[in-house]
Amino acid sequence: MTGQQTARTPSNLLDGPAPETVAAEAARRRTFAVISHPDAGKSTLTEALALHAHVIEEAGATHGKSSRKATVSDWMQMEQDRGISISSAALQFSYRDTVINLLDTPGHADFSEDTYRVLAAVDCAVMLVDAAKGLETQTLKLFDVCARRGLPVITVINKWDRPGKDALELMDEVQQRTGRVPVPLTWPVGLSGDFRGTLDVPTGTYTRYRRVAAGAAVAEAEVLDPAQAAELEGPAWEEACETADLMAESNGAFEPGAFLAAEATPVLFAAAALNFGVATLLDVLVDLAPAAGPRPDAAGVPRPVEAPFSGFVFKLQAGMDRAHRDHVAFLRVCSGVFRRGTVLTHAATGKPFATKYAHQVFGRDRETVETAFPGDVVGLVNASVLRAGDSVYVDTPVVFPPIPHFSPEHFQVARAVDAGRAKQFRRGITQLEHEGVIQVLRSEARGDQAPVLAAVGPMQFEVVADRMAQEFGAQVRLESLPYTLARRVVAPDPEVLNRIPGTEVLWRADGEPIAVFTDKWKLGRIPTYAPEATLEPIGGDADETTPA
Numbered sequence: 001m002t003g004q005q006t007a008r009t010p011s012n013l014l015d016g017p018a019p020e021t022v023a024a025e026a027a028r029r030r031t032f033a034v035i036s037h038p039d040a041g042k043s044t045l046t047e048a049l050a051l052h053a054h055v056i057e058e059a060g061a062t063h064g065k066s067s068r069k070a071t072v073s074d075w076m077q078m079e080q081d082r083g084i085s086i087s088s089a090a091l092q093f094s095y096r097d098t099v100i101n102l103l104d105t106p107g108h109a110d111f112s113e114d115t116y117r118v119l120a121a122v123d124c125a126v127m128l129v130d131a132a133k134g135l136e137t138q139t140l141k142l143f144d145v146c147a148r149r150g151l152p153v154i155t156v157i158n159k160w161d162r163p164g165k166d167a168l169e170l171m172d173e174v175q176q177r178t179g180r181v182p183v184p185l186t187w188p189v190g191l192s193g194d195f196r197g198t199l200d201v202p203t204g205t206y207t208r209y210r211r212v213a214a215g216a217a218v219a220e221a222e223v224l225d226p227a228q229a230a231e232l233e234g235p236a237w238e239e240a241c242e243t244a245d246l247m248a249e250s251n252g253a254f255e256p257g258a259f260l261a262a263e264a265t266p267v268l269f270a271a272a273a274l275n276f277g278v279a280t281l282l283d284v285l286v287d288l289a290p291a292a293g294p295r296p297d298a299a300g301v302p303r304p305v306e307a308p309f310s311g312f313v314f315k316l317q318a319g320m321d322r323a324h325r326d327h328v329a330f331l332r333v334c335s336g337v338f339r340r341g342t343v344l345t346h347a348a349t350g351k352p353f354a355t356k357y358a359h360q361v362f363g364r365d366r367e368t369v370e371t372a373f374p375g376d377v378v379g380l381v382n383a384s385v386l387r388a389g390d391s392v393y394v395d396t397p398v399v400f401p402p403i404p405h406f407s408p409e410h411f412q413v414a415r416a417v418d419a420g421r422a423k424q425f426r427r428g429i430t431q432l433e434h435e436g437v438i439q440v441l442r443s444e445a446r447g448d449q450a451p452v453l454a455a456v457g458p459m460q461f462e463v464v465a466d467r468m469a470q471e472f473g474a475q476v477r478l479e480s481l482p483y484t485l486a487r488r489v490v491a492p493d494p495e496v497l498n499r500i501p502g503t504e505v506l507w508r509a510d511g512e513p514i515a516v517f518t519d520k521w522k523l524g525r526i527p528t529y530a531p532e533a534t535l536e537p538i539g540g541d542a543d544e545t546t547p548a
Helices: 019-027 042-052 077-082 109-119 137-149 167-178 226-233 235-251 256-260 278-288 419-435 459-472 494-499 520-524
Strands: 029-035 089-095 098-104 124-130 153-158 181-184 186-189 197-200 206-210 220-224 264-269 310-318 327-335 343-346 351-354 358-362 365-368 377-381 391-393 410-416 439-441 452-455 476-480 485-491 503-507 513-517 534-536
Touching: 019 029, 029 042, 029 109, 029 137, 029 278, 042 089, 042 098, 042 124, 042 278, 089 377, 098 278, 109 137, 109 310, 124 137, 124 278, 137 167, 153 167, 153 278, 167 181, 167 235, 167 264, 181 235, 181 256, 186 206, 186 235, 186 264, 197 235, 206 226, 220 226, 226 235, 256 264, 264 278, 310 419, 327 419, 410 419, 410 459, 419 439, 419 459, 452 459, 452 513, 459 476, 485 520, 494 503, 494 513, 513 520
Parallel strands: 029 098, 029 124, 124 153, 153 264, 181 264
Antiparallel strands: 089 098, 186 197, 197 206, 206 220, 310 327, 310 391, 327 377, 343 351, 343 391, 358 365, 358 377, 410 452, 410 476, 439 452, 485 513, 485 534, 503 513
């Protein structure tokens, strides 16, 4: 940005679509995230959805079979090496005249903070449940975030092609552990491990599947009427019909209002690796998932989708294009129309922000985007002034709710292995802090060459070490610290806590003093040894910002 630039949009960019056109485009958008425990098949489902929408020609998988490629959405080398998702991926494609914005998220608990940011940007979630393992701890943690945000959730029982739990047992588990009434829209024909097809509960028809190209291509599907299904499948069809009827009697028929009110969850059965049941999920998203609608600002006042442009940044990512060493700010459009070239106002500073380089991102691939509507996700390239949680707007000011930090539980000191790479070391640490890959804490006593890295889970440190070496050419040496708890220091002088054994005060880049403690007993001694000190959970609300 130069001093001559002003927050004025060129006149040719002001002549945008009429409000009713913006509302119609918003109604076509479905923006959702996929949440699950690690290895439930989340990235595989993401690829399968893109395959069915004809965005890609061949699906990948993360189960290591040589006949299939690595998932397109897992673009980092470390993701491909380990078969897990580390960073969130934003994919956009069209299906049945509907624009699908799919945000794939890390499933590993160590990256909960990244997933939390993504859930702030979506209107709905797909909860993926492993048929053999049921609802696992990390899935429930992420579901709790959805519940606090009032997000509607679609449940997909995945991996039905492998031996697993009984379908009725899984339904009981979903209801007891989430509090939402599971209402199956499809029911499996055949036990887990013998997946033949699905009963469409509302119509009573049978969709029979046949695997194609080792699961790398869309599965063949044949729709049969009940009489044909009974003749073909015999007892398996009869059992599916009987158990589906039992579920209908106990939980009732699907009601869109209960789903949108976060009281019920529609349930589908699938095998994403074989592309069984994936098309049904796409249809459910189009027919039932909420469209982009008014989003509340920080004061709780909904901003209409027809209002002048506004959006907020929910994620920052660098290293996606090593040839240009750029970084991307992922922006959720909340209202109005985004047009490339428009000069936006950065709500945090009141300063103008140009949008010359705007992309839609599909894994590592990107394409220039000229316009985007409410619900869309735009990647703003080299948006160095933006931070996760920042709001931007045109004309009418707005600030959307901030995205709080998670409370870290693991702490390590980082030092450059090669002192001659100190400049690269500082630049890399600052960049990763900017992205939110890791929380960085500093103090005068430790100095700039020994920042303290604070993480929700230890795998975050591995990502830092890998990216520092690969992207910034600065290998790091990490040394563990004994701290396990962190609190924000509200008052008075934070330095008073440094005199208490097992306690240290460090500072975040935003100026917040953070006190770290070796254990809960040291934290419990604060009222005795520093009664004047006031501490708060990081983010201000332990239930909202600290993982369970």
